[in-house]
Amino acid sequence: MFDASTVARLRAETPGCAYVTHLNNAGAALPPTAVTEAVIGHLRLEERIGGYEAAAAAAERIDHTYDALARLVNADRNEIACVENATRAWDMAFYALRWQPGDRILTCRSEYASNAIAYLQTARRHGVSVEAVPDDASGQIDVDALRAMIDERVKLIAITHVPTQGGLVNPAAAVGKAAREAGVLYLLDACQSVGQLPVDVAEIGCDLLSATGRKFLRGPRGTGFLYCSSRVLEDLEPPFLDLHAATWTGPDTYEIRGDARRFETWETNYAGKIGLGTAVDYALGLGLDAIGARAAALGETLRAALAERPGVTVRDLGARRCGIVSFTVEGVDGAEVARHLAAHKVNVSVSVGDYAQWDLRARGLASVVRASAHYYNTEDEIALLAASLPAPRAGRTDRAGWGG
Ligand SMILES: *Cc1c(COP(=O)(O)O)cnc(C)c1O
Numbered sequence: 001m002f003d004a005s006t007v008a009r010l011r012a013e014t015p016g017c018a019y020v021t022h023l024n025n026a027g028a029a030l031p032p033t034a035v036t037e038a039v040i041g042h043l044r045l046e047e048r049i050g051g052y053e054a055a056a057a058a059a060e061r062i063d064h065t066y067d068a069l070a071r072l073v074n075a076d077r078n079e080i081a082c083v084e085n086a087t088r089a090w091d092m093a094f095y096a097l098r099w100q101p102g103d104r105i106l107t108c109r110s111e112y113a114s115n116a117i118a119y120l121q122t123a124r125r126h127g128v129s130v131e132a133v134p135d136d137a138s139g140q141i142d143v144d145a146l147r148a149m150i151d152e153r154v155k156l157i158a159i160t161h162v163p164t165q166g167g168l169v170n171p172a173a174a175v176g177k178a179a180r181e182a183g184v185l186y187l188l189d190a191c192q193s194v195g196q197l198p199v200d201v202a203e204i205g206c207d208l209l210s211a212t213g214r215k216f217l218r219g220p221r222g223t224g225f226l227y228c229s230s231r232v233l234e235d236l237e238p239p240f241l242d243l244h245a246a247t248w249t250g251p252d253t254y255e256i257r258g259d260a261r262r263f264e265t266w267e268t269n270y271a272g273k274i275g276l277g278t279a280v281d282y283a284l285g286l287g288l289d290a291i292g293a294r295a296a297a298l299g300e301t302l303r304a305a306l307a308e309r310p311g312v313t314v315r316d317l318g319a320r321r322c323g324i325v326s327f328t329v330e331g332v333d334g335a336e337v338a339r340h341l342a343a344h345k346v347n348v349s350v351s352v353g354d355y356a357q358w359d360l361r362a363r364g365l366a367s368v369v370r371a372s373a374h375y376y377n378t379e380d381e382i383a384l385l386a387a388s389l390p391a392p393r394a395g396r397t398d399r400a401g402w403g404g
């Protein structure tokens with residue numbers, strides 16, 4: 001874990017800390033100066049010498065992003081594709097699958113909304129079934145129930161490691177063990193875990209993993225990546241191909257690339273890619289074990305502070321929890337709580353039930369406030385959040401009609 005002087009240094013390297021109490025790292029974390037400088041530096045180079053020429057001049061730094069990402073998740077650099085966000089990374093993998101009527105997809109109740117919508121579209125188009133595995137008593141995915149549901153028709157197990165709407169950390173490696181034993185493809189949405197805690201694709205046993213740059217990695221917006229294991233690469237034909245993903249080998253023939261960059265497009269934001277590599281280096285320099293320990297400890301501190309406030313209920317599920325904390329204030333809808341905190345320069349966000357039909361809606365929650373701590377946050381900032389909450393009002397929030 002980081003001592004006080006290290007935290008002070010990390011905050012000094014994060015200009016935003018001087019302006020806001022940023023507890024919205026699950027939305028977009030404050031970038032360190034190094035990341036912003038790397039992005040701006042490349043834009044300046046493009047301005048001076050031209051975009052193609054700047055890409056050639058910065059080829060080594062651009063290329064380094066693949067090595068950095070591979071090291072971050074313990075993969076090979078040929079298994080990494082850089083794309084513009086986590087949703088596109090996930091989509092490129094998911095929509096590469098070929099479906100037969102009757103195929104089954106097993107997922108989790110805390111699944112991300114965009115993924116759920118993609119399952120439902122695929123169910124409608126191809127006659128496959130989508131089943132959310134029940135939670136266990138702690139609220140994480142029930143791995144025994146998952147094992148019992150697996151049969152020869154299950155074509156994909158796809159879950160979210162850390163959901164967007166709460167502090168739960170799903171047992172991704174236990175799910176991976178079940179998937180491996182059954183020989184079923186395993187796609188992990190690691191958008192909220194990458195950069196926040198150690199994520200090792202070998203230990204987890206996933207075939208595919210998607211993540212974003214701007215959240216706990218502290219990278220630029222509009223960046224993300226896909227890990228595609230070399231075990232499954234050749235079986236996955238991307239839903240879109242261009243002249244970067246494939247080569248036009250003859251008048252009637254083409255050949256798809258042999259590495260994960262088959263999921264990329266030719267045109268890309270090079271400044272963002274360099275910034276992403278810089279953010280990964282920064283995280284690796286600090287160490288993901290230390291980062292994960294501090295984020296989880298701050299999450300616990302925040303839950304304890306909230307639990308002392310009258311009318312406040314912490315809504316996090318799971319046996320293992322991280323730096324994301326979800327809560328409600330009795331009689332006050334989530335958006336109003338967030339506005340109240342914003343007036344005190346405390347940044348949080350709101351997760352609405354519509355974005356989590358199988359989770360928040362099923363639990364009767366119209367919305368929850370989401371406060372998400374990262375390693376550069378402090379105990380004082382958490383105390384400020386707790387002290388800045390609006391007073392509870394009589395009446396219940398649980399099923400209140402905040403529909404937004
Ligand atoms: C934010 C989020 C995504 C989407 O990431 P984008 O980079 O916005 O596409 C996917 N899954 C989870 C769990 C998320 O929290």
